[in-house]
Amino acid sequence: MVMVVFAFVLWALGWFVNVRLAEGAAARTVGVRLLVPVIFGVTILAMWELLVRGLNVPLVILPTPSMIAVRFSESTSILWVDFVQTILKGALSGYVMGALAAFGTAILVDRSDFLRRGLLPVGNFMAALPIVGTAPILVMWFGFDWHSKAAVVVVMVFFPILVNTVAGLRETSLMQRDLMQTYAASYWQGFFKLRLPAAMPFVFNGLKIATTLSLVGAIVAEFFGSPTVGMGFRISTSVGQLSLDMVWAEIVVAALAGSAFYGLVAISEKIVTFWHPSQRG
Amino acid sequence: MKSLIAVLTVIGVLVVIWYAACVPMNIKGVLTEAERAGAVVEPEGARERRNLGAFGLVAGNGFAIPATWAQARPRLPAPHQVAIELWQTTVMKKITSKRSLVHHAWVTLSATLLGFGIGTGLGILLAVGVVHSRVMDMSVMPWAIVSQTIPIIALAPMIIVVLYSIGVQGVLPKAVISAYLSFFPVVVGMVKGLRSPDMMQLDLLATYHASKPQGFWKLRLPASMPYLFTSLKIGVAASLVGAIVGELPTGAVAGLGARLLAGSYYGQTVQIWSALFMAAILAACLVGLLGVIERVTLKRMGMGS
Numbered sequence: 001m002v003m004v005v006f007a008f009v010l011w012a013l014g015w016f017v018n019v020r021l022a023e024g025a026a027a028r029t030v031g032v033r034l035l036v037p038v039i040f041g042v043t044i045l046a047m048w049e050l051l052v053r054g055l056n057v058p059l060v061i062l063p064t065p066s067m068i069a070v071r072f073s074e075s076t077s078i079l080w081v082d083f084v085q086t087i088l089k090g091a092l093s094g095y096v097m098g099a100l101a102a103f104g105t106a107i108l109v110d111r112s113d114f115l116r117r118g119l120l121p122v123g124n125f126m127a128a129l130p131i132v133g134t135a136p137i138l139v140m141w142f143g144f145d146w147h148s149k150a151a152v153v154v155v156m157v158f159f160p161i162l163v164n165t166v167a168g169l170r171e172t173s174l175m176q177r178d179l180m181q182t183y184a185a186s187y188w189q190g191f192f193k194l195r196l197p198a199a200m201p202f203v204f205n206g207l208k209i210a211t212t213l214s215l216v217g218a219i220v221a222e223f224f225g226s227p228t229v230g231m232g233f234r235i236s237t238s239v240g241q242l243s244l245d246m247v248w249a250e251i252v253v254a255a256l257a258g259s260a261f262y263g264l265v266a267i268s269e270k271i272v273t274f275w276h277p278s279q280r281g
Numbered sequence: 282m283k284s285l286i287a288v289l290t291v292i293g294v295l296v297v298i299w300y301a302a303c304v305p306m307n308i309k310g311v312l313t314e315a316e317r318a319g320a321v322v323e324p325e326g327a328r329e330r331r332n333l334g335a336f337g338l339v340a341g342n343g344f345a346i347p348a349t350w351a352q353a354r355p356r357l358p359a360p361h362q363v364a365i366e367l368w369q370t371t372v373m374k375k376i377t378s379k380r381s382l383v384h385h386a387w388v389t390l391s392a393t394l395l396g397f398g399i400g401t402g403l404g405i406l407l408a409v410g411v412v413h414s415r416v417m418d419m420s421v422m423p424w425a426i427v428s429q430t431i432p433i434i435a436l437a438p439m440i441i442v443v444l445y446s447i448g449v450q451g452v453l454p455k456a457v458i459s460a461y462l463s464f465f466p467v468v469v470g471m472v473k474g475l476r477s478p479d480m481m482q483l484d485l486l487a488t489y490h491a492s493k494p495q496g497f498w499k500l501r502l503p504a505s506m507p508y509l510f511t512s513l514k515i516g517v518a519a520s521l522v523g524a525i526v527g528e529l530p531t532g533a534v535a536g537l538g539a540r541l542l543a544g545s546y547y548g549q550t551v552q553i554w555s556a557l558f559m560a561a562i563l564a565a566c567l568v569g570l571l572g573v574i575e576r577v578t579l580k581r582m583g584m585g586s
Contacts, residue, residue: 015416022351022416033419040420061443118287122295128514128568130522133557136545215432223438223529224545229536231435239438247439255431262430 003054007047010073014043018137060271063245066076070244079253086231087257089146090218094153095210102158106165107191118168127159135221149221149230155215157210161203168202170194201276204269215254288458299360305335307349312338314352316386330390330566358551366555379535380394382559389524390563392452396459399521401513403460406465411468412475412501413493425468434459437526455527455536463516470512474505492498503582510575517567526558 018036026032049064051057059067072079072208109115135152140146161233172195179192222232273279291479312330316322320343330338340347350359358366370382378384407425411418437458444454478500486496528538537560544553 018415018420022419024550027415027419036416037420037423039419041424061446114287115291116290117284118291121288126348128518129564130518130525131558132522133525134393135554135556136541137550140545140548140550161483166582212432214429216434219435220431220526220529223526224542235435236438239442242442244439244443248439251435254435258431259427 001054004048005051007187010046010050014039015085016088016267033237035153046277060092060242060244060276063248067245068248072249075249079249081229081230082234082250083253083257085146085216085227085229086149086222087215087261090149090230091153092262093146094150095219097150097155098154098157098214099161099207099210102161103165105158106162109162110169111164112177120163121157123163123166123221127163129142131156131159132217132220135217136224137243139221139224144227146223146230149226152221153214153217156213157247159223160209161206164202164206164209168199171202197275200273201269201278204265204273207265208262210267211265212258215258219254240247260276296360297356303355303357303359304339304346304349306344306347306483307355308335308338308350310352310354310356311345312342315342320344327351340354354548357551358554362551363554363558366551367558370555371505371559382540384541385535385537385556386563387558388452389455389521389538389560390530392455392524392527392536393459393517393563393567394524395452395519395522396461397463399456400460400463400520401467401516404516405463405471405509406430407464407468408471408475409497409560410535411472413497422472425465428465429469433465433522434526435460436461437523438529439529455524458527459520459523466512466515467509470515471505472510474508475501477508478504505576506582507584509574510571510578512532514568514571517571518564521560521564521567 018039021032021036021039023062024032029218046066049066052059052062052064063071083162099183107120132152134155137147138155139148139153142151176194176198177190181196184192219232219235222238226233231254235247235250238250270279284571309330310324322330322345323332324341333341342474349355350362352358355362370380374381374383392576407417407421413420418429440458440461444457446448482500483496483503486500491499524536525538528536529542540556541553544550544556
């Protein structure tokens with residue numbers, strides 16, 4: 001009971017500090033902007049820990065953050081192997097292949113008005129479909145190892161990147177293209193010097209959407225069959241054994257990997273499209 | 282009209298590619314069956330054929346090509362096989378039958394809609410809170426944005442098991458996953474939408490001496506509608522994926538995810554493909570329906586194009 005009361009006191013305290021910070025004079029500084037969500041997150045974790053212990057929630061069903069942290073530090077070797085199998089081999093290789101394929105297709109599609117009219121609606125339609133469902137088929141074709149996971153990822157990331165790239169390549173105005181023509185620029189000169197740079201914000205939009213999709217694809221595909229390693233495999237078997245602290249540890253890995261992956265793409269976007277209004281100022 | 286022809290051409294080409302792909306994909310199985318039935322196959326014996334490429338086999342055994350489109354358990358079923366299976370399991374079966382795909386689709390759809398409703402409602406509420414409270418904005422929004430970069434679907438198996446162990450089962454656990462997946466897109470989109478009125482418009486309301494609720498109902502909420510619909514379309518697709526994935530880990534007996542899983546266990550490829558197409562049709566209908574609602578709403582609000 002003491003713990004429950006303490007949890008709510010802590011919550012009130014955290015909220016009070018955040019209110020003071022957010023309404024205070026320093027609210028717009030970078031430090032406060034970072035500090036407020038961190039305080040919020042830490043308060044949530046502490047509440048979780050205290051409430052679970054205070055209300056005697058069975059630890060099997062809901063492990064506390066400290067238990068998860070202990071499990072995480074104890075099984076780093078397993079987590080690392082799973083990370084390599086699912087993220088590096090499955091998701092990342094599929095992501096690269098899918099992105100290249102989508103990019104190539106987009107350039108082809110862009111050269112023909114007819115193809116663009118036909119492929120874009122189909123691509124838009126496909127991007128909204130539950131493509132994860134192809135996982136059982138691809139697992140059947142490519143076997144249980146990471147190849148099938150990479151294949152699922154390729155199919156999943158292909159359409160968002162394709163649609164965004166094609167839209168981006170249309171971004172230049174007639175005036176700009178005319179200017180290139182008056183310079184007697186060839187197709188590829190116009191492509192590399194004008195249309196590709198102009199398309200980059202769109203391309204990166206697609207690439208950013210695809211980062212999360214690639215992890216989802218690689219993890220869910222493992223639910224349909226995998227070797228005895230991998231994050232999806234570990235999650236489904238650990239759930240079966242009711243060792244939920246292991247599941248949470250894998251989710252922490254997935255969260256870290258997802259944010260890092262997204263962050264990397266966002267940083268490269270910043271470098272490549274430094275000229276774009278959204279990146280300045 | 283021109284676009285329609287182009288789309289139909291692309292779809293036609295895709296179907297042709299699909300038929301063509303069936304031949305090399307299925308040729309090995311067809312030849313094994315044909316040999317067992319007594320036909321002369323070039324080269325003889327499964328072992329000799331193993332080392333040959335699929336295209337070499339096709340070239341040597343032209344007679345077997347029609348059979349690749351009519352296998353019982355092909356590696357890649359032909360389009361008409363999937364279409365026939367879809368027709369038989371939707372129209373020819375009673376909806377109450379366990380083998381009816383409509384029944385399975387309904388199981389998944391009910392979880393999707395329930396979850397989508399919950400997720401959207403909570404998402405809009407949180408967005409309203411975020412827009413009106415600086416503290417909530419600064420505390421919650423960074424986490425809502427970060428949560429979009431992580432594969433939250435990895436939580437699905439655990440949510441199912443945990444809810445099951447505290448006695449919640451049936452449609453609700455799947456709906457929780459659906460709600461969870463549609464929640465964050467709606468929050469992010471709705472916050473963007475509620476913030477979309479510019480300073481000039483807000484100032485105008487201030488000169489009218491409008492109260493905060495009036496400003497919300499008369500300016501912010503209407504202005505947020507285009508953003509809301511965009512994120513609703515993303516959210517409903519995510520909800521469907523959530524409901525399907527939610528059916529995987531428990532070995533559920535009904536639902537599209539269960540059909541996918543059962544199909545992959547027993548090698549029933551036609552069943553997998555038909556379940557997949559059903560899911561696609563469902564997703565298309567949901568997104569399409571939202572699109573229609575969006576168009577009608579925006580038109581009546583005077584924002585339609």
